[in-house]
Amino acid sequence: MAITRRDLLLTGTASAALPALGSLLGVPVIGAVEAQSASEPASNALPWRHALSLFGDIKYPADFKRFDYVNPDAPKGGVARLISLGTFDNFNLAVAGIKGSLAPAAALIYETLMTRAQDEVATEYGELAESAQHPDDFSWVTYRLRKEARWHDGKPVTPEDVIFSLESLKKLSPMYASYYRHVTKVEKSGERDVKFTFDAPGNRELPTIVGELTVLPKHWWEGTDAQGRKRDISATTLEPPLGSGPYKIKEFVPGRSIKLERVKDYWGANVPSQIGTNNFDELRFEFFRDNVVALEAFKADQADWIAENSAKQWATAYDFPAVAEKRVVKEEFPINDSGRMQAFAINNRRDQFKDARVRRAFNYAFDFEEMNKQLFFGQYKRIDSYFYGTELASSGLPQGEELQLLESLRDKVPPEVFTTAYQNPVGGNSDAVRANLREAAKLLKEAGLEIRDHKLVDSSGKPLTVEILVQYPPDERIALFYKPSLERMGVTASVRMVDDAQYQNRLRSFDFDMIIYSQGESLSPGNEQREFWGSQTADIPGSSNLIGIKNPAIDALIEKVIFAKDRSALVAATHALDRVLLWNFYVVPQFSYPFSRYARWDRFSHAEPLPKYGRSGLPTLWWYDADKAARIGKRS
Numbered sequence: 001m002a003i004t005r006r007d008l009l010l011t012g013t014a015s016a017a018l019p020a021l022g023s024l025l026g027v028p029v030i031g032a033v034e035a036q037s038a039s040e041p042a043s044n045a046l047p048w049r050h051a052l053s054l055f056g057d058i059k060y061p062a063d064f065k066r067f068d069y070v071n072p073d074a075p076k077g078g079v080a081r082l083i084s085l086g087t088f089d090n091f092n093l094a095v096a097g098i099k100g101s102l103a104p105a106a107a108l109i110y111e112t113l114m115t116r117a118q119d120e121v122a123t124e125y126g127e128l129a130e131s132a133q134h135p136d137d138f139s140w141v142t143y144r145l146r147k148e149a150r151w152h153d154g155k156p157v158t159p160e161d162v163i164f165s166l167e168s169l170k171k172l173s174p175m176y177a178s179y180y181r182h183v184t185k186v187e188k189s190g191e192r193d194v195k196f197t198f199d200a201p202g203n204r205e206l207p208t209i210v211g212e213l214t215v216l217p218k219h220w221w222e223g224t225d226a227q228g229r230k231r232d233i234s235a236t237t238l239e240p241p242l243g244s245g246p247y248k249i250k251e252f253v254p255g256r257s258i259k260l261e262r263v264k265d266y267w268g269a270n271v272p273s274q275i276g277t278n279n280f281d282e283l284r285f286e287f288f289r290d291n292v293v294a295l296e297a298f299k300a301d302q303a304d305w306i307a308e309n310s311a312k313q314w315a316t317a318y319d320f321p322a323v324a325e326k327r328v329v330k331e332e333f334p335i336n337d338s339g340r341m342q343a344f345a346i347n348n349r350r351d352q353f354k355d356a357r358v359r360r361a362f363n364y365a366f367d368f369e370e371m372n373k374q375l376f377f378g379q380y381k382r383i384d385s386y387f388y389g390t391e392l393a394s395s396g397l398p399q400g401e402e403l404q405l406l407e408s409l410r411d412k413v414p415p416e417v418f419t420t421a422y423q424n425p426v427g428g429n430s431d432a433v434r435a436n437l438r439e440a441a442k443l444l445k446e447a448g449l450e451i452r453d454h455k456l457v458d459s460s461g462k463p464l465t466v467e468i469l470v471q472y473p474p475d476e477r478i479a480l481f482y483k484p485s486l487e488r489m490g491v492t493a494s495v496r497m498v499d500d501a502q503y504q505n506r507l508r509s510f511d512f513d514m515i516i517y518s519q520g521e522s523l524s525p526g527n528e529q530r531e532f533w534g535s536q537t538a539d540i541p542g543s544s545n546l547i548g549i550k551n552p553a554i555d556a557l558i559e560k561v562i563f564a565k566d567r568s569a570l571v572a573a574t575h576a577l578d579r580v581l582l583w584n585f586y587v588v589p590q591f592s593y594p595f596s597r598y599a600r601w602d603r604f605s606h607a608e609p610l611p612k613y614g615r616s617g618l619p620t621l622w623w624y625d626a627d628k629a630a631r632i633g634k635r636s
Helices: 005-011 159-172 174-179 206-210 291-299 311-316 356-364 368-376 400-407 430-446 473-488 500-508 528-533 552-562 567-583 626-632
Strands: 051-053 079-085 114-116 123-126 129-133 140-145 183-188 193-198 247-253 257-262 282-288 305-307 328-334 339-346 450-452 455-457 465-470 492-497 514-521 587-589 595-601 604-606 622-624
Touching (some): 159 174, 282 291, 291 305, 339 356, 356 430, 356 587, 465 500, 473 514
Antiparallel strands (some): 114 123, 129 140
16 A cells, blocks of 8 residues: 555654545456365355455565565564654544544554555555455455454454444544445454445455554443443543554653553564564654754654654754764655645635636745745755656646546536646746736736735625634744735735644634645545545535535546556546646645655664665664664663
C-alpha cells in the first residue's frame, strides 16, 4: 500500500483524522496458492492466498521468512524519543476525526488484517490474517485469521472482533462509512474465517482495502473499566485501550506525552511481515504546539528525532555545535510512495465562492515565486496537480483514453479542459504581479463584483470577506504573506490562528472560509476519492470533503477511477479527474518538496538500503545502536 493511516500516525506529525489512503487499483489480484488446513471447512474451491497485489507481481513467496529491507538480527532494546506536533485527548480510533484528537500511539497498539510491503508499490501480506480468498469478479473476500493472534490480555483475535470493528467504524466515522460503503455484509464463515460481501462485482480494490481494516477487541469495548463503568466506543477515552500489536501504553500525560513499551510476549514476533521490526523497548512521544519550540527541545537532546517541515528552519536553524561535530545527522528521504496537494482550500459552501471565476481570481493573487524566495530560500516547487509527484498527475492536453472519458462529460466540465493546459499564474516581479492582479480584477468583474471605496463588493454592496483559519505558527506566516495580495484585489481579508480543539471543531462543522490544506494520494487511488471529492460526502460533518465539492462530472470520473479494469485505464481516469478538479479552481495550489527532512541524534541504525516506498522507515525499521550512542555521549 502506498499510504495508510498507520504510516501517518507513526511519523507523529500528521493529523490523526486523515483517512487510510492506501487503496489500490490495477490488474487482477494474484497470490501464491496455499494448502488449506484439513480442520478448516472450505466455503468453495477458490485458492487461499498469502498476499494480495493489484499490480500483478508478488515479490515474496508463500514461505518467505522476512522482508528484504529489515535486519532480522536487529538488537532489541533502547528508547526512541519522538516529537509530535499538536496534542491528544483520545485513544479511541473509532471516533477519530469527529471527536477529540487521536494519539499517534494507536498505530502501534492495534493491527490490521494485512500489512503492506514497503519495497512494493501495491502488495499486502498477512498480519492478523494468514491468508485470503476471493472470486474473479471481486464480489466478496474471505480472510482467515492466524490461530496464534492474541490480544494483550491473552484472548484470541476472533471473527467476532473483525465484525465488531467494521460495524463500529462504519457507524461512528464518516470516513470509514464512505471508505467501506460497498461492504454490505460481514459474517463469520468458519472457525477463523470472516467473509465480506460487496454490493456489486467489479470493484477490484475492495478485497485489498478490507485488508486495511484495523481490528478492535469486542470483548474489551463491551466490558467495564477499573471503576466498573461500561465502556462506550462512541465516546472519546483516555483509558489505555487493549490492543494486539507490538506495543502497549505504559504511561501518559494527557496532551503532553505518551510512553509505549514493547510487548515482550508479542504474539506476532515470528510472523514473517513482522520480523526485524519494532526493535525499541520503549517509544516516547512528546507533544509540542510549536515547531520552533520542538526544535529547541531537540537541540537540547530532549528528543532523538525531529521531522522538519519548515524550509527556513532547515536552511538556517541547524547550525548548532552537535551538527558540526556530527553527533546530529541531517537527512532527507525521498517521497516515492504518494502524491500530494497542498493549498489554500476554499470552502465552496460559502456563497462568495460559488462562482469559479472568484476562486480563480484568488489564484492570480498568490505570488508563489516571491513567497518561495522570501520565506523558503527557493527550496520549493509550485504544485500543479492533485497527484503531484506521480505518474497520475495530468499535464498538457488530454489525449487517448483520457480524452474519450472527458468527451463523454464535455457539457459538464469547463471548456478549457479540452483547449488549454493547466498552469498556475507566475509572479516573482512587479510586472508579473500587476498583470496577474489585472486578470483577477477582470474575472471578479465578470462574476458581478466591483470596487467601491476600495472594497470589493457584490451587486447589493456586500463586501467580499475571507478569513484564513490556521492551526500552527508556520501556517500563519504563509497566510499573512498572502493576505496583502488579497487586499490589493479589494478583498476584506483576515488571518485567525486557533488552538487544536477549536480548529478541529470548526473543520468538522465546515465553519471556515479558507484553510491551509494538505491531501495525500496513493499511487493507486480508488474508493477514498469519494470521501475526498464526492458529492455524497460534502454535507457530512467530519468528512474529508472539506472543500465541499458537489460536481456530477467529478462524481462520474471518481467511478471511472474506482472501476478501472487495468493500470492504463486507472491512469487515464485519474488524469481526467485531476484535470477537472484543477479547472474548477477549488484550491489555490501552494508548493511541495520531494523529500522528507529529518534530523537525528546519531544513536540509531537501520538496514541498508531503506525500502523505496517506506520514506524514513521511522521508527519501525530502526534500532538503538549502543556503539554509536557511546561515541556521542549520554542523553541530556
